[in-house]
Amino acid sequence: MAIETVGVLGCGTMGSGISEVCARHGYRVIFREIDDDQVAAGLARITQSVDRAAERGKIDAAERDATLSRISGTTTFADLKECDIVIEAIPEHLELKQEAFQALDPLLPEHAMIATNTSSLPVIEMAVKTTRPSRVLGVHFFNPAPVMSLVELVKTVVTDEAVLNDARAFVESVGKTPVICQDRAGFIANLLLFPYLNNAVRMLESGFASREDIDAGMVMGCGHPMGPLALLDLIGLDSTYEILDAMYRQFRETMYAPSPLIKQLMTAGFLGRKSGRGFYEYEEAGSSRVKETGSHGRHVPDTAASHIRKIGVLGSGTMANGIAEVAAKSGYSVVLRARSKQRVSESLAAIEKSLAKAVQRGKMTEDQMKATIALVDGTTELDAFSDCDIVIEAIAEELEIKLDYFRQLDTIAPRHAILASTTSSLPVISLAAATERPEQVAGMHFFNPAPVMKLVEVVKTVRTSEETADAVFALAGKLGKHPVVCPDRAGFIVNALLFPYINDATRMLESGYATAEDVDTAMKLGCGHPMGPLALADIVGLDVSLQIIQTLYQEFRDPYYAPAPMLEHLVTAGFLGRKTKRGFYTY
Numbered sequence: 405m406a407i408e409t410v411g412v413l414g415c416g417t418m419g420s421g422i423s424e425v426c427a428r429h430g431y432r433v434i435f436r437e438i439d440d441d442q443v444a445a446g447l448a449r450i451t452q453s454v455d456r457a458a459e460r461g462k463i464d465a466a467e468r469d470a471t472l473s474r475i476s477g478t479t480t481f482a483d484l485k486e487c488d489i490v491i492e493a494i495p496e497h498l499e500l501k502q503e504a505f506q507a508l509d510p511l512l513p514e515h516a517m518i519a520t521n522t523s524s525l526p527v528i529e530m531a532v533k534t535t536r537p538s539r540v541l542g543v544h545f546f547n548p549a550p551v552m553s554l555v556e557l558v559k560t561v562v563t564d565e566a567v568l569n570d571a572r573a574f575v576e577s578v579g580k581t582p583v584i585c586q587d588r589a590g591f592i593a594n595l596l597l598f599p600y601l602n603n604a605v606r607m608l609e610s611g612f613a614s615r616e617d618i619d620a621g622m623v624m625g626c627g628h629p630m631g632p633l634a635l636l637d638l639i640g641l642d643s644t645y646e647i648l649d650a651m652y653r654q655f656r657e658t659m660y661a662p663s664p665l666i667k668q669l670m671t672a673g674f675l676g677r678k679s680g681r682g683f684y685e686y687e688e689a690g691s692s693r694v695k696e697t698g699s700h701g702r703h704v705p706d707t708a709a710s711h712i713r714k715i716g717v718l719g720s721g722t723m724a725n726g727i728a729e730v731a732a733k734s735g736y737s738v739v740l741r742a743r744s745k746q747r748v749s750e751s752l753a754a755i756e757k758s759l760a761k762a763v764q765r766g767k768m769t770e771d772q773m774k775a776t777i778a779l780v781d782g783t784t785e786l787d788a789f790s791d792c793d794i795v796i797e798a799i800a801e802e803l804e805i806k807l808d809y810f811r812q813l814d815t816i817a818p819r820h821a822i823l824a825s826t827t828s829s830l831p832v833i834s835l836a837a838a839t840e841r842p843e844q845v846a847g848m849h850f851f852n853p854a855p856v857m858k859l860v861e862v863v864k865t866v867r868t869s870e871e872t873a874d875a876v877f878a879l880a881g882k883l884g885k886h887p888v889v890c891p892d893r894a895g896f897i898v899n900a901l902l903f904p905y906i907n908d909a910t911r912m913l914e915s916g917y918a919t920a921e922d923v924d925t926a927m928k929l930g931c932g933h934p935m936g937p938l939a940l941a942d943i944v945g946l947d948v949s950l951q952i953i954q955t956l957y958q959e960f961r962d963p964y965y966a967p968a969p970m971l972e973h974l975v976t977a978g979f980l981g982r983k984t985k986r987g988f989y990t991y
């Protein structure tokens with residue numbers, strides 16, 4: 405089917421983006437809005453976005469003008485009468501959408517397809533309001549539409565296969581990657597994304613961490629393009645509420661029940677970027693620039709860590725080596741203690757190798773490398789920590805072993821020294837309680853690979869003193885990291901948000917709704933994640949992932965955290981991911 409003219413219903417956040425995408429790929433676009441003011445606002449939004457693309461050199465001036473010349477706005481449904489496809493992008497209310505479909509249907513040519521951009525409503529409910537249910541489908545773009553390359557094509561039980569093929573060709577013609585889904589609330593990407601976003605709001609609401617720390621955690625700990633709260637502001641809190649509400653109505657599970665804070669902000673008119681305020685305040689409505697309030701974050705002077713001169717690292721694994729390297733690179737003298745002479749030399753070799761790579765890449769000179777290596781002492785003696793100002797423990801994730809070491813460290817390290825653990829899932833307070841200096845014990849959770857990942861979670865137990873928390877925070881900053889602070893709760897910030905999402909993706913795979921490839925493609929292209937959740941779990945290791953999810957479930961006892969049976973079965977079968985060449989994928 406030849407498509408020349410595209411109709412778009414609604415020219416808000418999504419409608420304007422969809423109009424722009426289609427026009428940039430040569431289609432004539434007519435959008436319909438409710439009144440002249442909204443038409444003008446829609447055109448302004450498109451112009452602003454196209455101008456930005458031109459400023460950034462993504463399109464030239466001629467393309468900019470051609471794009472804009474292909475788009476017109478109207479308030480009259482009848483002006484869409486020549487459209488070959490109409491994409492509806494009006495607010496997420498079923499009745500409103502049904503009315504629009506009914507108004508449109510008799511005006512359109514017989515061959516025209518009608519598509520909805522709904523994120524969560526049943527497409528079939530709109531299809532049956534028309535005389536052409538087989539030509540109705542979901543064409544779900546992602547926000548911002550000009551940037552995100554995923555489009556979910558949603559087929560209902562009556563969508564014609566030929567229509568689906570035409571829609572697929574159309575979506576590809578505007579440079580997007582289609583993934584086919586069944587007509588179920590949330591489809592693939594949102595069904596996984598929104599519970600994660602909702603969880604982040606709950607985390608904020610409970611006072612567990614600040615909005616900046618939650619967002620920085622996911623950006624710097626997981627490489628997401630945006631933190632969850634900034635993303636919610638972009639999506640719009642009213643749309644978010646409607647989407648979660650529709651998912652809840654379909655599945656009746658609390659993970660979809662919109663967090664009360666979303667409703668409160670929405671009721672106050674704080675809808676996110678589009679209204680100039682949501683979780684953050686913006687310079688003006690529609691702006692992406694956050695207003696500097698100057699009030700956020702933990703303010704710690706650099707001097708809080710000035711008494712730290714010598715750093716002890718306990719362990720000889722990936723994390724221990726990485727932390728020792730980072731510390732030496734920042735000029736600290738480091739003593740790394742391993743269990744045997746062989747492990748000591750392996751660790752020192754690993755550090756040298758990593759530094760040599762940095763030299764090769766031009767990130768440091770040969771002399772700097774030599775000086776850095778000279779700062780690291782390897783030993784098998786715990787007593788070598790007797791003049792350290794902080795000891796960072798990075799050994800196996802087993803409570804009994806860690807407890808034993810903390811008892812010993814407490815007798816060896818100087819009285820003023822801080823004892824830190826880089827545990828990902830064990831309670832730091834248990835380690836603190838094994839010592840006579842619980843106020844000087846904190847978590848210092850680095851991410852793998854430590855020399856690369858910017859994030860450090862500083863974990864404050866109920867006994868950690870402010871001075872200790874400040875010192876660890878300032879030290880992380882001096883090591884060139886971005887510290888975030890949180891209490892001592894399972895998963896801290898990042899894992900508590902990341903692993904339930906991975907678990908949820910496993911459940912989706914298990915239910916047969918989508919393949920592993922579709923799940924991962926949807927999250928990569930729809931949300932800009934560097935990797936899909938299943939591929940990521942394969943890298944982390946399914947045994948490690950399961951253990952973190954079990955810890956979270958133990959802590960919260962919420963079904964959202966209950967390990968997916970499939971994950972348990974894969975671990976039982978010995979399919980642990982990349983390290984065993986088989987997990988969700990076969991390598």
Ligand SMILES: NC(=O)c1ccc[n+]([C@@H]2O[C@H](COP(=O)([O-])OP(=O)(O)OC[C@H]3O[C@@H](n4cnc5c(N)ncnc54)[C@H](O)[C@@H]3O)[C@@H](O)[C@H]2O)c1
Pocket residue numbers: 413414415416417418419436437438442492493494495496500504521522523524544545546547638639640643647
């Ligand atoms: N915001 C997102 O991130 C996102 C992503 C994908 C899909 N969606 C879905 O896209 C749809 C639109 O969401 P949005 O965020 O763009 O909303 P929005 O509030 O930004 O825009 C909706 C626009 O529709 C207009 N409108 C209302 N009734 C209309 C009608 N009868 N005819 C024509 N125009 C009408 C409004 O004036 C408004 O400009 C929803 O179904 C939403 O779930 C949203």
